[in-house]
Amino acid sequence: MINVEPTLNDHEVMQFIHNGYITLESIVDVDFNRECESVQGGRLNDFVLTDEFRRNVLLHPEVAGVVRSLLGDNFLVPTNAHHHLFEAAHRGQTWHSDGLTEYGYGITHLQCYYYPKEVEIEDGPTMILPGSHHRLVDREAIAHYGDILGQLSLTVPAGTVAMTRYGIWHKAGPKLNDDRRGMIKFSYFRTAMPKRDWMRDSDEIPPYQHAGRHPYVTEVESYRDRRRGELTWNWLCGLAEVEEEIPPIQMFNSGIPLSEIQLQ
Amino acid sequence: MIIIVIRAIQFSVLRRLCRRSRDSEIAPTAGFGTFESSPTRELNASVIVMKGETRVKSAIKEWLDNCIEKLKVGELTEADLRSVPVVLNSEKQLILYLYSKSTNLRSPLGGWALYDATAPDEPVLPSQDAPYASVLDAVNDGWKIVQFPRPELYNFTDVDNAYLTYEFILEKFV
16 A cells, blocks of 8 residues: 555644634645646546546645545545646635535544645635535535635635535635636545544543634633534544444545555 | 794704715725626626715705805795605615624624615625725714624524624615
8 A cells, every 4th residue: 555654643634623714825736736727627536546647646646645544544545536627717706615414523534625836815715714614505505605703715826725524614705807727626534433643742632622702602612612622632532431433435535545546 | 924834944954064074985896796707797786885975965955055155145935845845855875784793882893884875886896995994984984884793693503604793774865
């Protein structure tokens, strides 16, 4: 099996639990970014199966290292992707989370956004709401929301990969120009129960440290975030407090186990 | 008699104008669509921020100014007065959603969205500057609350968060 080393430590995993995302800026090779800039919009099922895409993006040591840290070994490597391509100016999308909810304390699905080209604020960057990944909502019932304190526009350099806990609220932000803005979206899935799969400084499991309150969150909501974070942390560490199985096959679930991939 | 009618209308109108005398500074954001893969313009409303001076000269004020001018030169007619309903009906409703950190109207805000059907259908950058410090601040600027959050409708568990709280809906006419 291709060897993938975890790259996150205890603190970084706690940060991911709290925020629901991590961004890896400018990690993809410049030439490969240029190649991806001209890819057509829509489904990219053949393109993501190429060794080139796997080597440069899906199994890039930094990307795969985060996946290995959060989803354990032998995770499912994406076998499909979608190129969200915008050119004409538009007002932006409404806040939403994708598909159906994948509710639970665990982290079993990472949804990733790869930007082959630099995204500036006028380009209609993806917007995310940190900490929203555990909020169980009807996506159509949050469509009237506007600006939210703490919302983040992913204005990023070319070659950036943003990795999110599935369920995070997001949308394409308002686009003021007619420039091409692309984002290739794909997902990794867990196949094994967690056992503190990231880098360890010691075998002693530190207690979960709540990182504080997101700007839009009320006081009681922050207490709940803290409690939920503890449960997620304990589950990821393989502690007995939370007994939650890996969910069965999900909608849009598609991937090949890491152990079955052989790069030429 | 005409003067009495004019004064009564003037008083009523001025009360309304005072309540919205600080509107303006339009900064629309957000808008339509659901999936990034299929951005349909299903929610064709603008989300804007308003605060400050009057952004649109009220149709009522314009009508009133016109009537006063006519009154001064003795040209005010019954037809002018009968046009009041037309002018009143020309006003447009603005809807403002405010997300308060508690049910207290003095609490700070965590989110907001303003829908103005009269605003141009153009993309506008997002903002992190709340239009008001609180719901009460908006009320002080002439907004009327049309829906209060009902605590019993909000989820209460020890772990799970869901929709943004607490949602106040306000309106104003321009």
